[in-house]
Amino acid sequence: MLRRAAVVVPLSCLLLAGSAAAASAGGSDDPTPYTVTADGLTLPGGRTFVEHDHVNVRYVVDGQSLTAQLHVQAATAQGAFAGRTGFAWTELGLPDTYCVTWVEVSGYNEHFGEGGQRPACTDAPTTAEPVEPIPAAPAGPPAAPAPAPAPSSSGTPAPTPSPTVSGAALVATPGPTSSASVVRSEVLSAGAGSDGALALTGSSLLVPVLGVGTAALAAGVVLRSVHRRGRRARPAHRL
Structure with missing residues (x-):
């Protein structure tokens, strides 16, 4: 009886251990x-x-x-x-x-x-949808060039243009001639028969000078005539 009891106890312990393991397995x-x-x-x-x-x-x-x-x-x-x-x-x-x-x-x-x-x-891979390219904006008109800077007042002054000399001013004015040469010129001109007009040796600018010379010559002739008449009319002094 004791041997049977000793064998039954270990077997019961093994059964309990197996049932506990089965219960913990899930x-x-x-x-x-x-x-x-x-x-x-x-x-x-x-x-x-x-x-x-x-x-x-x-x-x-x-x-x-x-x-x-x-x-x-x-x-x-x-x-x-x-x-x-x-x-x-x-x-x-x-x-x-x-x-x-x-x-x-x-x-x-x-x-x-x-x-x-x-x-x-897993997440399904997303394929990027093609995107239409955005057209480039049309190029605008070219920018106007910057204005050139104004010249400074303190800079070099512009050269002053020299006065233009006309052709008439370049003609040299002859000096005045004596009255004798004027008279001689008139006599020579009259002798040449040039339509009775006086031939002038100078330009039109010599006309006033010739007039002054002629007047002086006439005044000398008059004074000389008066002087001669006075000498003729003066009586002779008696001694």
Whole structure:
């Protein structure tokens, strides 16, 4: 009896421990201890990927459901994930745009997408719409050149133009001639028979001079005649 009792007690303890572990594991629709975003997956703090870990992913691209897997094995390229705490979805071959709808990570009963989680989607890339170029404004008329500065009053004065000498002023005026030469000129002119007119040796400017000479000559002749008449009329003095 004692042996049976000793065997029953350990078995009951194991059953209780197993039920407690099952209760703490949680269901697939419970919140996930790992983090799922549109960029990738991150394990909870203190946990890293080890060999033989695996991750199963379902995602949608353009309405089509696709899958991707991670199997950490030392003999493959995915063996490099060992010791890491997470990864990006593009490292599993996902394109630039996608929506992750379901995730399963080994070691956890909780599955992303079964507990009411919304899909983790990347933003659709926005393609810039072509913009029509704005026509350049027509060029305006050329700017008027700046006016030249006015000459300063303190500058060099402009040269004064010399007076213009007319042709008439350039004719030299002959000096006055004596009355004898005038009379001789008149006699010579009359003897030449030049229509009874006096031929003048000078220009028209000599007419006043000739008139003055003629008057002086006439006055001398008159005075001489008067003097002679006075001498004839004076009586002889008696001795």
